[in-house]
Every structure is written in C-alpha cells, then in structure tokens.
Amino acid sequence: MSSGTTHIVGAGLAGLSAAVQLVRQGRKVVVYELARHAGGRCRSYFEPALGLTIDNGNHLLLSGNTSAIAFLDAIGGRHLLSSPERAEFTFYDFAADRRWVLRPNDGLPAWWIFSKSRRVPGTRASDYISLAKLLAGPETHTVAQRIDTENSVYRNLIYPVLLAALNCDPAEGSAKLASAVVRETLARGGRACRPLFAANGLGPALVDPAVNFIRMNGGDVRFDTPVRGINFANGRVAVLRLADGSADIVREDSVIVAVPGWVARTLIPDLTVPTEYRAIFNAHFKIAPPAGMAKITGVVNATTEWLFAFDDRLSVTVSAADRFNDADREPLARQIWSEVSKIAGLKDDLPPWQIVKERRATFAATPQQNRLRPPAATAWPNLFLAGDWTATGLPATIEGAIRSGNTAAKLATAASI
Known part of the structure; x- marks a missing residue:
C-alpha cells in the first residue's frame, strides 16, 4: 500500500463518502472545508427564529438507495433512521x-x-x-x-x-x-421505496458520524480551511494553495475535488460543468403535527409539493423554485401555511416560521445539462472529481453524491498502487 495522502477538497456528502472509503482502507486522508461545519447542502443547524434544530432542506432517503445505506452502515448512523414496515405514500389533491x-x-x-x-x-x-x-x-x-x-x-x-x-x-x-x-x-x-426518516435530522445521522469516523480512523478534517487554488506541474497536481499556506502534493499523493461544480470550475482549468441551476425552498413551521398525520405527504395542485411531519414542526419543500427567489418572505410563508393548515386540519393562525432558500440547490436535470457533467477521472492522473453534479447516472441526490465519492475513492486508490 502506498504511503501517499489523499487530499479532499470539500466536506459535503461526496467528500465525506470518499474519505470514509479511503480511511477504511488504511489510507491517509486530509479533508479541507471552507465552512465551519461539514455536510454542504445536507446539514442540520439550530434555527433561532424557531428555537429548533432543523435540516437546511428536507432530503428524502429511500430503502432502495443502496450506496447511502451502505455509507450509514459504515459510519454507524443507520440506527438513527427509521422506516415503516411497508411502502405507503399519502397524497393530497389540494384543488379537489x-x-x-x-x-x-x-x-x-x-x-x-x-x-x-x-x-x-x-x-x-x-x-x-x-x-x-x-x-x-x-x-x-x-x-x-x-x-x-x-x-x-x-x-x-x-x-x-x-x-x-x-x-x-x-x-x-x-x-x-x-x-x-x-x-x-x-x-x-x-x-425499495420505503422512506427513511431521521428523527433528529440528517446532520446527526449522515454528517456528524462520518466526521467522527474519519477522525477515529486517522483522517484529518480541517474546517475553516479554504482551498484558494491548485497549481499543476509536469502533468499532475503539485500544490494546493490554502488561505494559511500551501500544501505540497508529492508524487504518491492524490487530490479529490468535491466542491460544487461552479466552485470546481474556478480551481481546475477548462473544466466542463453544468451551467444551469434551479432553486429549492423549504418552509418550516413550529407546530406539532396532529396525531396520526402521515410523516410525508405529496401535494398536487398547490404551491406546497411535499409536506413533512416532524415531532416539533411541519416542513414544506418546493422544488424548481426560481419563481420564488425574490418573493417577499412573510407573504410566501402565509401562502404556504394556508395550504398546510388545510391539509393538516389545523387553525389558519400563522405559527413561528422560517423559510430557507437555496438559489443554486442543484443543476437543472435537463438532457442538455446532463451532458455537461464530467466523469470522476480528469486529464491529470492524480486528480479526481466528486459531487452530485458529476456524471453519476442519477440526478443531484444524496445517493448520487455518495456514489460519486465512492467512485473517486476507488480511482484515487488505484492511482496510488
């Protein structure tokens, strides 16, 4: 086994899954993350406006997401998700x-x-x-x-x-x-369709255990450590330029870039990435759901698309939501709550709320944009890509992100032998 190190830029699920695979093989790993937390677009945080810990987005895992489940098993987070005995999905036609x-x-x-x-x-x-x-x-x-x-x-x-x-x-x-x-x-x-629910959020189930697993197995996860650039020499990655100094990449080392596509494009010359993105917004309401309410409800003929019932809140997800990017927040919250209260059989009085908008949540999964997704391998033999925007064969999902990290890890391992 080579003594080289794999340097991973980005601690979202793609970067974390790559790191988990590599430390399981005894590889040396260093993960560099710009933010003060891991998880990227899949994270949990305390929201002061609600006084609750929420996910920044309502991400749904299914029992058929084999890579995600294997990842959970590896990091010890599987027990933090529950699943019904059978697949049942409640839908509500708002107009009818x-x-x-x-x-x-x-x-x-x-x-x-x-x-x-x-x-x-x-x-x-x-x-x-x-x-x-x-x-x-x-x-x-x-x-x-x-x-x-x-x-x-x-x-x-x-x-x-x-x-x-x-x-x-x-x-x-x-x-x-x-x-x-x-x-x-x-x-x-x-x-393969049974939904998996994380009662305490996806961060505690998917992200925190992964960071702990990497560190417990000899990996180094560095927060507040942005990578400002990449230097190339002799057809390979030679240097990672960090805000607080440079990291030399020796011949046995490999690099996995696992940041969003538009960021990767600033680090890697002539990289082709998707150019069109779509927004998602989530509306969270601090109110307990009525007894017996379905944990997830698909809604048609309304602004609300998916309604999630947590123990301490009701949360709504709206996809392809660019039309709401500049919408005033309170009228939007009232509009959504008027639908949610009808669906849930609750009073129309607006409870404490918060709206979280991700303007570039995912690439637009059109045929044209799908063709712009790059493979994990690059023109440089020690540089690999990971992220739900790469050519995973799936849309931009948790499952796709984790698969991309697995693929990049395999390539990095093969390159070091």
Missing part, C-alpha cells in the same frame, strides 16, 4: 380536497397497479404499464418525449416524484435521469 394512499407491493411483479385501493384514484393499470416507455430511448429525450404527460398517473404521481428528483419541470427533464430514478425505486417494488 381529496386524499389517497399509494401502496406498492413489496416485490415483483407489480400487482398493486391492478388494485384500485393501491393506485392513484381514477387511473387504470394500463396507465402504469404505458410508463415503461420512460425506461428506453435516446439519452437526448426529455420525459415529455417518452410518456404522456396529460394522464392522471403523470399529473398525480410521476410529476411530483420527478419534480423533486430532477429539480426542474419533469416535462423538460432528462428522460435518462428520470428512468434511473424509477429503475432504482418504483420499478423494484415497494421494498
């Missing part, structure tokens, strides 16, 4: 004031589509069978070029699911990426 529950059976074949009590109301089994067209075709296709976007299954099930996964209008979204989401979840049966 109608609620239903989607109940896919655990395995294959997917006989649930033949049961009226398990599928979207007003749909037929043939509507679901026709969705198989999504799974094959040119990678330049949008979702709308493969399947009918007018039928009830699309409007009430596929649209809200893909809107959250792709973070762009699914009709213009990449059919290739949409297909990957469906293949790894719904197409595998309900056993």
Whole structure:
C-alpha cells in the first residue's frame, strides 16, 4: 500500500463518502472545508427564529438507495433512521380536497397497479404499464418525449416524484435521469421505496458520524480551511494553495475535488460543468403535527409539493423554485401555511416560521445539462472529481453524491498502487 495522502477538497456528502472509503482502507486522508461545519447542502443547524434544530432542506432517503445505506452502515448512523414496515405514500389533491394512499407491493411483479385501493384514484393499470416507455430511448429525450404527460398517473404521481428528483419541470427533464430514478425505486417494488426518516435530522445521522469516523480512523478534517487554488506541474497536481499556506502534493499523493461544480470550475482549468441551476425552498413551521398525520405527504395542485411531519414542526419543500427567489418572505410563508393548515386540519393562525432558500440547490436535470457533467477521472492522473453534479447516472441526490465519492475513492486508490 502506498504511503501517499489523499487530499479532499470539500466536506459535503461526496467528500465525506470518499474519505470514509479511503480511511477504511488504511489510507491517509486530509479533508479541507471552507465552512465551519461539514455536510454542504445536507446539514442540520439550530434555527433561532424557531428555537429548533432543523435540516437546511428536507432530503428524502429511500430503502432502495443502496450506496447511502451502505455509507450509514459504515459510519454507524443507520440506527438513527427509521422506516415503516411497508411502502405507503399519502397524497393530497389540494384543488379537489381529496386524499389517497399509494401502496406498492413489496416485490415483483407489480400487482398493486391492478388494485384500485393501491393506485392513484381514477387511473387504470394500463396507465402504469404505458410508463415503461420512460425506461428506453435516446439519452437526448426529455420525459415529455417518452410518456404522456396529460394522464392522471403523470399529473398525480410521476410529476411530483420527478419534480423533486430532477429539480426542474419533469416535462423538460432528462428522460435518462428520470428512468434511473424509477429503475432504482418504483420499478423494484415497494421494498425499495420505503422512506427513511431521521428523527433528529440528517446532520446527526449522515454528517456528524462520518466526521467522527474519519477522525477515529486517522483522517484529518480541517474546517475553516479554504482551498484558494491548485497549481499543476509536469502533468499532475503539485500544490494546493490554502488561505494559511500551501500544501505540497508529492508524487504518491492524490487530490479529490468535491466542491460544487461552479466552485470546481474556478480551481481546475477548462473544466466542463453544468451551467444551469434551479432553486429549492423549504418552509418550516413550529407546530406539532396532529396525531396520526402521515410523516410525508405529496401535494398536487398547490404551491406546497411535499409536506413533512416532524415531532416539533411541519416542513414544506418546493422544488424548481426560481419563481420564488425574490418573493417577499412573510407573504410566501402565509401562502404556504394556508395550504398546510388545510391539509393538516389545523387553525389558519400563522405559527413561528422560517423559510430557507437555496438559489443554486442543484443543476437543472435537463438532457442538455446532463451532458455537461464530467466523469470522476480528469486529464491529470492524480486528480479526481466528486459531487452530485458529476456524471453519476442519477440526478443531484444524496445517493448520487455518495456514489460519486465512492467512485473517486476507488480511482484515487488505484492511482496510488
């Protein structure tokens, strides 16, 4: 085994997953993070306006996210997430004031589509069978070029699911990426679709245990340590320029850049990255949900898209939310609460609230932007990329971020042998 060090720029989930894989192999690792905390866009923090610890975004993990679950098992965080015994998803049509529950059976074949009590109301089994067209075709296709976007299954099930996964209008979204989401979840049966809930937040389950694991296994995680630039010499990375000095990269060393794509582009010459991004906003309301309320509710025909019920708050996620970037916060909070209170059967009085906007939450998962995603390997033999914006085969998700870190770690290990 080489005695070289792997230098990882960025302590988001991609960088953390790479570091975890490497320290498990006995590799020397140094992680450099600009912020005072790890996790990137997947973190928990104390929100003074609410007096609560919240996630900066409501990220959903499913039982079919195999890389994320393996990561949780490795760092000892799996027990901090719970899952229902079977896959059941509550939906609410705000315009029709109608609620239903989607109940896919655990395995294959997917006989649930033949049961009226398990599928979207007003749909037929043939509507679901026709969705198989999504799974094959040119990678330049949008979702709308493969399947009918007018039928009830699309409007009430596929649209809200893909809107959250792709973070762009699914009709213009990449059919290739949409297909990957469906293949790894719904197409595998309900056993792969069970939601995983982190009662205390994703930070305590995914991020904090990872940092502890890296450090306990000899890795070095350095916060408040921005990498300002990268110097190249003789066809390799030679120096990381840090704010407080430089880190020389010796021949046995490797570097993994695991920062957002627009940041990576400033560090690496001529790097091609996605250029279009979409916003996500989350609205958090400090109020206990009513007894028996579903932990997650998909909402159609409303501004609210997904409603999460935590023990101490109700939280809403709205994807592809650029139209709200400049919206006044209090009117937006009141608009969302008017929907949430109706769905939950609560009074219309606005409770304490907070809105968290991520203007560049993910790249826009269109066919054009998907083609701009770079692979993990680069033109330099000791430099690798990780992040949900790289070519993972998935949209910008937690699962994709963790897979990208795993891939970069494998390449870094192979390069050092």
